[in-house]
Amino acid sequence: MKPILILFLMLAALSGCATNPVSGRQDFVMMSESDEIAMGRQSDMQVRKQYGVYDDPPLQAYVDRVGQRLAKNSHRPNLEYHFTVLDSPEVNAFALPGGYIYITRGILPYLGSESELAAVLGHEIGHVTARHSVKQYTAATTANIGIQIASIFVPEINTQAGADLVNVTGSALLSGYGREHELEADKLGSEYLARTGYDPHAMIAVLSTLKDQEAFDIARAKEEHREPRIYHGLFASHPDSDTRLQQVVNESQNLQVSPHPLEGRMIYLEHIDGIVFGDSPSQGVVRNSEFMHAGLGIALKFPQSWTIKNSAKAVQATNGEAVIQLSLAENEKRSPEDYLTSRFGNGALSSFRSSGYAGAILVYSSRAEAAAIRMNGKLFVIMGVAANPAAFQNAQPAIERTMHSFHAMNPLERKLAQGLKISLRRTAPGDTFEKYAAHSPLGKNAAGYLRLLNHAYPDGEPVPGEEIKLVE
Numbered sequence: 276m277k278p279i280l281i282l283f284l285m286l287a288a289l290s291g292c293a294t295n296p297v298s299g300r301q302d303f304v305m306m307s308e309s310d311e312i313a314m315g316r317q318s319d320m321q322v323r324k325q326y327g328v329y330d331d332p333p334l335q336a337y338v339d340r341v342g343q344r345l346a347k348n349s350h351r352p353n354l355e356y357h358f359t360v361l362d363s364p365e366v367n368a369f370a371l372p373g374g375y376i377y378i379t380r381g382i383l384p385y386l387g388s389e390s391e392l393a394a395v396l397g398h399e400i401g402h403v404t405a406r407h408s409v410k411q412y413t414a415a416t417t418a419n420i421g422i423q424i425a426s427i428f429v430p431e432i433n434t435q436a437g438a439d440l441v442n443v444t445g446s447a448l449l450s451g452y453g454r455e456h457e458l459e460a461d462k463l464g465s466e467y468l469a470r471t472g473y474d475p476h477a478m479i480a481v482l483s484t485l486k487d488q489e490a491f492d493i494a495r496a497k498e499e500h501r502e503p504r505i506y507h508g509l510f511a512s513h514p515d516s517d518t519r520l521q522q523v524v525n526e527s528q529n530l531q532v533s534p535h536p537l538e539g540r541m542i543y544l545e546h547i548d549g550i551v552f553g554d555s556p557s558q559g560v561v562r563n564s565e566f567m568h569a570g571l572g573i574a575l576k577f578p579q580s581w582t583i584k585n586s587a588k589a590v591q592a593t594n595g596e597a598v599i600q601l602s603l604a605e606n607e608k609r610s611p612e613d614y615l616t617s618r619f620g621n622g623a624l625s626s627f628r629s630s631g632y633a634g635a636i637l638v639y640s641s642r643a644e645a646a647a648i649r650m651n652g653k654l655f656v657i658m659g660v661a662a663n664p665a666a667f668q669n670a671q672p673a674i675e676r677t678m679h680s681f682h683a684m685n686p687l688e689r690k691l692a693q694g695l696k697i698s699l700r701r702t703a704p705g706d707t708f709e710k711y712a713a714h715s716p717l718g719k720n721a722a723g724y725l726r727l728l729n730h731a732y733p734d735g736e737p738v739p740g741e742e743i744k745l746v747e
């Protein structure tokens with residue numbers, strides 16, 4: 276059954292009122308706790324499949340430990356919580372109904388201590404305890420989440436789904452819940468921080484860093500033609516200077532259990548030492564519109580100005596009215612020609628060779644074509660789908676250049692495809708971020724990134740003798 280259908284069936288089963296754990300009042304349009312958990316569990320499988328779980332058991336265990344301690348001090352201490360670090364370069368965290376909480380590995384380098392990690396997790400626990408995620412799920416955005424997950428997963432996008440992809444820009448679940456709910460989650464998160472022995476002001480520190488990161492990344496994303504990596508719509512819904520935010524954080528300080536709150540800077544840094552920064556080599560790396568996958572040994576060049584989105588299952592590029600997607604056909608033994616005609620039907624079929632490998636292209640409708648290329652026993656599929664025939668005509672030369680650019684990686688590409696990692700460094704007197712930036716693989720924006728990663732944005736310098744995060 277398609278995920279979207281399951282979601283609709285679950286929505287149809289919703290009924291009546293339930294008591295809100297935070298307000299104690301009766302909420303309308305809510306589901307029972309067991310329905311909520313079942314919905315979370317169902318979607319959890321999709322989230323894990325879509326993003327991939329980050330392969331670092333000690334880090335997963337650490338994040339879970341921090342999260343479980345906060346959850347025990349929340350308004351729903353008896354709910355079973357699950358904390359998962361997703362293998363995504365996005366800077367984000369989100370919660371599904373029923374206690375399923377996710378944090379991306381992409382956000383972790385921007386946090387400076389365990390208390391800041393706890394602030395992000397506490398905020399998400401707040402969304403669960405106040406049942407924002409349930410309310411969100413019952414809203415119309417459910418359809419959007421379903422479409423997005425289905426279309427990335429199903430390796431075979433058909434033409435309709437392909438056209439839908441053009442319209443899908445992201446799900447509301449990942450982009451926050453609106454100002455009121457965000458403030459409530461900040462308030463609840465601050466309370467849970469205070470009750471667990473952290474300083475609730477970590478909430479303000481995190482929001483301030485992530486807001487800087489958001490502004491910086493929006494500008495970089497524009498330069499690099501990719502989607503910005505931002506924490507659920509922070510800028511719009513979460514001004515850190517907001518007096519109401521200061522107020523709720525200050526109030527929660529009265530709940531503080533310890534006069535010496537835990538910061539946990541070194542323990543946190545040790546856990547993120549060596550984690551992947553930016554694109555993951557296991558999911559492929561994008562540099563200058565070129566996609567490179569070390570594990571598969573392949574590379575291809577997307578059109579320069581198109582926006583590239585990479586996920587565990589496929590990589591896609593779009594110009595707003597057409598999409599190019601590269602995926603792998605699992606266990607496919609047929610020839611490229613046989614595969615294309617049996618999957619897409621009849622059309623104009625032509626054979627070609629791409630850096631010595633046999634391939635075929637089939638134009639199977641007035642707005643779609645597909646190429647299949649066999650390399651090292653695997654069959655790679657590149658689809659180009661446009662919203663309408665006119666858009667297809669415009670995009671077709673770029674789509675076919677991309678298809679022909681598919682090749683086995685050369686040694687330089689192999690090196691680039693290894694990806695980047697966070698590494699700790701003890702600073703010496705005279706060290707500056709500009710000095711580190713000169714040797715950084717992050718390129719011309721390196722100093723800005725390094726300052727953001729070390730809470731020194733926009734013009735701070737390292738304190739001699741302190742551990743800082745570098746990217747290597």
Ligand SMILES: [Zn+2]
Nearest residue numbers: 451452457460
């Ligand atoms: Zn939130």
